[in-house]
Amino acid sequence: MPNQILQVDENMLETKLDRLVSEKVEQLLNAMLDAEADEITGAARYERSGERRAYRAGHYERNLTVKAGTMTLKVPKLKGALFESAVIERYRRREESVEEALIDMYLAGVSTRQVDDISRLLWGERMPSQTLSDKLKKVYEDIDRWRNRPLTDRSYPYLFVDGV
Numbered sequence: 001m002p003n004q005i006l007q008v009d010e011n012m013l014e015t016k017l018d019r020l021v022s023e024k025v026e027q028l029l030n031a032m033l034d035a036e037a038d039e040i041t042g043a044a045r046y047e048r049s050g051e052r053r054a055y056r057a058g059h060y061e062r063n064l065t066v067k068a069g070t071m072t073l074k075v076p077k078l079k080g081a082l083f084e085s086a087v088i089e090r091y092r093r094r095e096e097s098v099e100e101a102l103i104d105m106y107l108a109g110v111s112t113r114q115v116d117d118i119s120r121l122l123w124g125e126r127m128p129s130q131t132l133s134d135k136l137k138k139v140y141e142d143i144d145r146w147r148n149r150p151l152t153d154r155s156y157p158y159l160f161v162d163g164v
Contacts, residue, residue, distance in 0.1 A: 018069070026071040029064075032087045037076035040083060054081030064088060103135055 034045070037056060043049035045056060059074040076083055084090065105115050112129045120126045 022069050022071065025066070026073070029071065029087060030074050033073065033075060033085060036085055036087065037078065037083060040081050041078060055079040064092070099135060102132060103139055106132060106136060107139075 038044045040054060041056065042051045042053040055078065057077040057079040059076045062073050062075050064071050064073050073088070075085070102115050102119055105118060106112065110118070112132060115132060116126050116129060
């Protein structure tokens with residue numbers, strides 16, 4: 001007689017939990033986008049109001065890659081006002097942590113082609129090498145700015161120098 005009374009398929013459970021979390025996050029983001037559209041227009045969807053500043057003109061779908069996978073967002077289109085969201089930036093296609101992970105891989109010595117392959121495996125979407133290159137230019141600019149910053153504005157009690 002086996003000691004376990006209940007057997008659980010952990011892989012199946014993790015997959016279902018991941019899918020459930022992904023669906024709920026997608027629903028939450030879409031609800032937040034709708035609430036922002038309500039605030040911009042001055043009225044809820046289908047509501048008649050004298051304070052209305054704009055009208056809804058449907059929505060368009062846009063994919064956003066996050067740690068949990070790729071989500072389809074329904075971004076509202078407005079007539080008479082520009083929809084700018086605090087939830088997601090206007091042209092952002094990937095969550096910042098996803099981009100940071102890809103940049104960290106490259107800086108750790110992983111080739112651009114391998115970064116592309118890994119991003120496709122992890123998130124189901126590739127990061128074009130030109131996009132990665134553009135992101136890295138910004139990272140290198142930040143590093144150079146930090147390395148060349150003036151050190152005369154503060155006093156430093158110790159100075160450690162390490163060299164080969």
